Amino acid sequence: MRYSVCLMALFLLFSACGGGKKRDKKEVAAPAKTESVGTVHFFLETSASMGGYLKGGTTFKDVVADVVTKANQIRPTSLYTISGKAPQPVTGGVNSFVAQLATTPLATGKSSEMHQIFKQVGSKATGNDLAIFVSDCILSFPDADIKSNPEVNRSDASSTLKNNIYDQFASFSKQGIGATVLAYTSPFNGTYYTYQNQKQKLAGEQRPFYIWVIGKQKLVGPFVQQLIDGLTTPPIKRLDFGAAGALNRYDLFFALNKKGDWRADHNNVTNIRMGRKAQPVEFAIGLNMSGLPDYAQAEAYLKSNLAATADNGAVKLVSVQRKDAVKTDRMSDREQKLLSQNTHVLTFRVDNLFADAAMLTLKLPVRFDTWYTTWSTMDDRTEAGRKNKTFALEHLMTGVREAYQTGGNEFANLTIQLKK
Incomplete structure (x- = not known):
């Protein structure tokens, strides 16, 4: 009899240990393989309208030289100039190109429609x-159209030109390609072409210029941040257009930030104890938000825009933590593995459950900054009308924004089951 009892105890012991190992494997998935940037393809527009940025000592030359050099330190960078024809490869490497910025008249090409240039640039942002x-x-419309109708740029920018941009970036969005825009201003010394194609000589007038980074959003975000961290002159403004799709996966932590009485069961919160004598219930989830634009990852944005609704309960977001801010000294190995797979930890409090089960839905809508409206003008014939402004920029950026912000477009859409 004693022998049988001992055998049964050993069997239960090994079964429990074996079950624990299986749960570890099931609950903690192996970290996803991190993708890395391949080649960086750098394009400098060299139509005649760009010439004034390259004469004399300008912020433009300093920033472009800095961007090219720092980008090449991050990943190998190929160089091109682009205007009204196919991109022209630049030979001699980065150092030679930087020297040409100071010594060679580069901006001598014919103007080209922006959506056509974006098409050629984006064709390199593959894989x-x-x-x-x-x-x-x-x-701008082509020169012949402006000559036929000097007002065509102003009258049709909000329709034809904007929708040309929309069409091109909608194509990028379908391919999972996003974009980030960095905005600067620089003294301009040379010929400026108004929306009517009339020439005006400028001497040191401040003119905006823009640096676009185009590619997979999950690669663009980290690359841009690494690039900005190394730049001597940071951008004045920034705008991120994402194409990563709605985030729909999360990891439920079983001890981190836990309060109250509940259990984790297959990424659901179960066995919740409610009532006046029960402790408040709080639970935390991990989200990998690396594929979202940087502003959408900010604590202020998440607290202001994340909608948490429960069909049979009252739940609210109580804290947002970046992965690096989480204290791991008392965390189990299993939870540290979960944390390593995510960028953020969001903690929620269950204030009430009106039934035995509730479905918690988390939605993070896509919202874009609109600073570009103050950088835009529709009459650039005078210094007052164009200083620090770009003709029809609002329509260009609106075309891009509409390509990514469609219908119920969301950065995240998650559901979590809550059970008593």
């Missing part, structure tokens, strides 16, 4: 490659 494009981003 894990990224494209960087530097331009004044002035929307």
